[in-house]
Amino acid sequence: xxxxxxVGAGHAGVQLADxxxxxxxxxxxxxxxxxxGLPYQxxxxxxxxxxxxxxxxxxxxxxxxxxxxxxxxxxxxxxVVSIDRHGHTVTLASGSELHYSALVLATGARHRRLDVPGxxxxxxxxxxxxADAARVRSELDRARSVVVIGxxxxxxxxxxxxxDRGLDVTVVELGSRVMGRAVSTHxxxxxxxxxxxxxxxxxxDRTVTALEGDGPRLHSVVTDDGARYRADLVVVGVGVLxxxxxxxxxxxxxxxxxxxxxxxxxxxxxxxxxxxxxxFPCLHSGSHTRLESVxxxxxxxxxxxxxxxxxxxxxxxxxxxxxxxxxxxxxxxGIARGEGPVTVVGDVDRGKFSILRYEQDTLVCVESINHPxxxxxxxxxxxxxxxxxxxxLQTLQFDLKSAAANLRKANA
Amino acid sequence: MTKIRFHHSDGRTxxxxxxxxxxxxxxxxxxxxxxxxxxxxxxxxxxxxxxxxHDDYLTQLPPIGEDEDEMLDCTATQRDPSRSRLGCxxxxxxxxxxxxxxxxxxxx
Numbered sequence: 283x284x285x286x287x288x289v290g291a292g293h294a295g296v297q298l299a300d301x302x303x304x305x306x307x308x309x310x311x312x313x314x315x316x317x318x319g320l321p322y323q324x325x326x327x328x329x330x331x332x333x334x335x336x337x338x339x340x341x342x343x344x345x346x347x348x349x350x351x352x353x354x355x356x357x358x359x360x361x362v363v364s365i366d367r368h369g370h371t372v373t374l375a376s377g378s379e380l381h382y383s384a385l386v387l388a389t390g391a392r393h394r395r396l397d398v399p400g401x402x403x404x405x406x407x408x409x410x411x412x413a414d415a416a417r418v419r420s421e422l423d424r425a426r427s428v429v430v431i432g433x434x435x436x437x438x439x440x441x442x443x444x445x446d447r448g449l450d451v452t453v454v455e456l457g458s459r460v461m462g463r464a465v466s467t468h469x470x471x472x473x474x475x476x477x478x479x480x481x482x483x484x485x486x487d488r489t490v491t492a493l494e495g496d497g498p499r500l501h502s503v504v505t506d507d508g509a510r511y512r513a514d515l516v517v518v519g520v521g522v523l524x525x526x527x528x529x530x531x532x533x534x535x536x537x538x539x540x541x542x543x544x545x546x547x548x549x550x551x552x553x554x555x556x557x558x559x560x561x562f563p564c565l566h567s568g569s570h571t572r573l574e575s576v577x578x579x580x581x582x583x584x585x586x587x588x589x590x591x592x593x594x595x596x597x598x599x600x601x602x603x604x605x606x607x608x609x610x611x612x613x614x615x616g617i618a619r620g621e622g623p624v625t626v627v628g629d630v631d632r633g634k635f636s637i638l639r640y641e642q643d644t645l646v647c648v649e650s651i652n653h654p655x656x657x658x659x660x661x662x663x664x665x666x667x668x669x670x671x672x673x674x675l676q677t678l679q680f681d682l683k684s685a686a687a688n689l690r691k692a693n694a
Numbered sequence: 695m696t697k698i699r700f701h702h703s704d705g706r707t708x709x710x711x712x713x714x715x716x717x718x719x720x721x722x723x724x725x726x727x728x729x730x731x732x733x734x735x736x737x738x739x740x741x742x743x744x745x746x747x748h749d750d751y752l753t754q755l756p757p758i759g760e761d762e763d764e765m766l767d768c769t770a771t772q773r774d775p776s777r778s779r780l781g782c783x784x785x786x787x788x789x790x791x792x793x794x795x796x797x798x799x800x801x802x
Contacts (some may be wrong), residue, residue, distance in 0.1 A: 297722065342724060344726055345724040347725065611739065613739070654739040654764070654765060657739075
């Protein structure tokens with residue numbers, strides 16, 4: 283009987299198992315989780331989970347009953363330590379061996395470590411998994427001053443959570459603006475202002491050179507200009523690295539991520555990869571890209587399930603993303619390659635607006651702030667690259683909802 | 695506890711007994727019931743948990759909120775003027791013994 287083995291029980295791995303059954307796969311499905319406990323959702327770890335409530339549990343990806351009902355073997359707390367591509371087996375830490383017909387690597391990404399003196403002091407935290415989140419939550423219960431290192435999505439969500447608890451919050455950022463990798467300067471400016479208005483202190487264009495302690499306990503953060511910031515809690519949010527070493531050790535091609543083709547297949551015909559760990563040819567960015575998002579993990583899983591059940595499907599789904607930072611809800615549809623021309627739609631003063639971004643007059647990305655209808659419409663308009671341009675939008679007075687409705691009618 | 699009956703567009707039915715406080719969306723996703731997605735995790739921001747409530751139960755539900763109303767105009771399958779709701783906004787409660795919903799053909 284065929285056996286699909288899935289390495290990783292995050293958003294990608296669990297969705298793949300689910301989708302395999304939905305697509306009619308009746309062979310054996312095994313999902314291997316390095317961690318113990320029912321697989322859970324990650325986005326809440328930097329949001330709802332951090333609110334000061336005693337009964338905020340982890341949000342499961344699926345109920346335990348689901349694995350049983352769908353005949354999915356879930357192996358917990360026993361990571362894969364090696365892959366034998368010739369023998370088509372994986373070996374687990376316990377010594378167990380599993381034979382696979384197809385192997386899917388959904389190993390995700392790991393926290394990028396900040397390499398400065400003092401990073402191992404008590405009170406210095408990261409935020410990648412459930413254990414990290416539990417630690418951060420209990421530190422937030424006790425802290426008065428929080429320094430967040432990194433003004434990316436994790437850093438800003440953390441800052442908002444700390445601020446919601448009435449703590450003193452400083453964010454130290456290497457670059458000159460927030461979420462520099464991911465959003466336009468218009469959005470950076472607006473979000474920075476929104477956080478600043480609520481009391482967050484930003485320090486830009488600085489690196490952290492040391493974390494200082496009182497014995498084993500964190501006390502201050504020192505930056506490269508010699509400034510010192512009082513901190514009871516530091517959360518490091520300086521990015522992640524793909525977990526591709528298992529693949530690399532087995533001779534699977536990696537390049538800051540497991541390299542896959544448009545079908546999500548590696549250089550080994552029997553090995554596939556999905557989610558945060560993957561570098562894939564992205565139709566929408568026009569390059570080989572690594573995306574760190576739930577959407578990418580889940581959509582790649584769905585697409586691969588079709589391929590693995592005899593319906594080969596190229597992965598072409600539109601990247602999209604969301605972040606909740608206090609009262610601000612950011613949603614992004616599509617990818618822009620640089621700062622290009624934009625149109626602003628909606629009501630900036632009321633904080634409900636979107637930035638439409640163009641490349642060669644074609645709409646490529648829409649960034650929305652508290653503007654869900656625009657985001658939903660944008661996703662329909664951007665699904666197929668090159669669908670809509672500035673001229674057409676102009677004639678529709680930039681009404682994205684109408685544009686999307688027209689598109690739906692045309693496609694019906 | 696609330697008994698939720700999901701009527702799929704292909705004729706299949708799934709039934710779940712759901713604890714108070716759980717939304718229709720959350721119940722479906724946790725139990726691997728296809729036909730509801732819930733991309734935004736229940737924030738009334740994605741319109742992918744669209745359900746069509748059976749007539750018998752409409753009056754038992756709280757009225758449609760402003761955010762929900764906006765998003766119901768964005769559903770992939772055409773909105774039904776009286777029966778369409780977002781599954782993330784319908785919560786199992788003491789007072790709601792049972793409910794039946796049709797799942798639309800498409801959520802995205």
